[in-house]
Amino acid sequence: AINLDLRTAWIPRTWNQEADDISKNDDVDCWAVSNSFFEKVQKLMGQVFAVDVFSDSENFKVKKFYSRWSCPGSSGVDGLSHSWSNDVIYACPPRSLILQTINKFVKDKAVGILVFPIPGEGIVSTIWDSPHVKVGLKGRWQYIAQGVTHCRVPAFYGETFRGKLAVVKLDYS
Numbered sequence: 509a510i511n512l513d514l515r516t517a518w519i520p521r522t523w524n525q526e527a528d529d530i531s532k533n534d535d536v537d538c539w540a541v542s543n544s545f546f547e548k549v550q551k552l553m554g555q556v557f558a559v560d561v562f563s564d565s566e567n568f569k570v571k572k573f574y575s576r577w578s579c580p581g582s583s584g585v586d587g588l589s590h591s592w593s594n595d596v597i598y599a600c601p602p603r604s605l606i607l608q609t610i611n612k613f614v615k616d617k618a619v620g621i622l623v624f625p626i627p628g629e630g631i632v633s634t635i636w637d638s639p640h641v642k643v644g645l646k647g648r649w650q651y652i653a654q655g656v657t658h659c660r661v662p663a664f665y666g667e668t669f670r671g672k673l674a675v676v677k678l679d680y681s
Contacts, residue, residue, distance in 0.1 A: 539567075539600075539602075539625070540563070540567035540569070540600060541569075541600060541623060541673070543569070545651070545673075546569045546598075548651075549598070549621055549623060549675055552621065552647065552649065552675060552677060553596065553598075553620070553621050553677065555596045555619075556596065557569070557570045557596050557597065557598040557620065557621075558570065558572060558595035558596045558597070559572045559573065559574065559583070559587075559592075559595045559596075559597060559598070560572070560573040560574070560598045560600070561573070561574050561587030561588075561590075561592065561597055561598070561599050561601075561609075562574070562576075562587050562599060562600055562601045562602065562605070562609075563575055563582075563587075563600070564576065564577075564579050564582070565579040565580045565581050565582065568581070569598060569600075570598055574586065574587035574590060575587075587599075588605070588608060588609070588612055591616055592612060592613065592616040592618035592620070593616045593617055593618060595618070595620075596619055596620050597613070597618050597619065597620025597621070598620060598621060598623075599613075599620060599621065599622045599623070600622075600623045600624070601622070601624065603624060603625070606622075606624050606635070607635075609622055610622065610635065610638075610640070610641055610678075611640075613644065613678045613680055614640055614643075614644065614680050616680075617680045617681050618678070618680055618681070619678070619679045619680070619681050620677075620678060621675060621676065621677050621678070622674075622675075622676045622678060623673060623674070623675050623676075624673070624674055625671055625672070625673055625674075626650065626671055626672045626673065626674050635674075635676075636648055636676070641676075641678075643680070644678045644679050644680040645676065645677070645678065646677040646678065646679045647675075647676070647677035648674065648675070648676050648677070649674075649675040650672045650673065650674055650675075651672060651673045651675065652671075652672060652673075
């Protein structure tokens with residue numbers, strides 16, 4: 509038995525502005541793939557992933573992960589701000605960070621896989637045909653998106669997203 513005395517107190521919003529601001533954030537870009545799809549991606553990589561760079565405590569696929577905000581189990585905040593140089597990277601970024609993610613692979617001479625839902629064929633062609641991607645491109649696949657999951661809120665991809673997922677193997681080492 510635990511002898512617990514719990515008391516609540518009202519705190520003015522101005523005293524707790526940071527927590528209040530975070531509580532209003534709906535992360536509409538928070539998405540993930542199913543465990544079975546992740547296993548398929550792991551086989552395509554041919555190596556064990558060392559870090560999941562865009563995750564949180566609800567959708568991480570690798571024990572070491574970076575999250576957007578501090579959360580239980582996270583190895584750090586903002587995967588783009590950490591070095592990727594010595595790790596095999598699993599990157600499943602928000603759509604707004606796809607190009608920044610590719611640039612991070614190049615800058616850090618990183619090795620890994622980038623996974624993202626394809627918003628339109630033209631975007632993927634532009635990415636794959638970019639000279640800066642071609643240098644490190646070791647494989648590319650498209651899958652019908654089965655197993656896309658959402659964290660907390662329906663994301664850009666919607667509850668019934670049935671588009672395609674791009675899986676891009678990159679090696680800039």
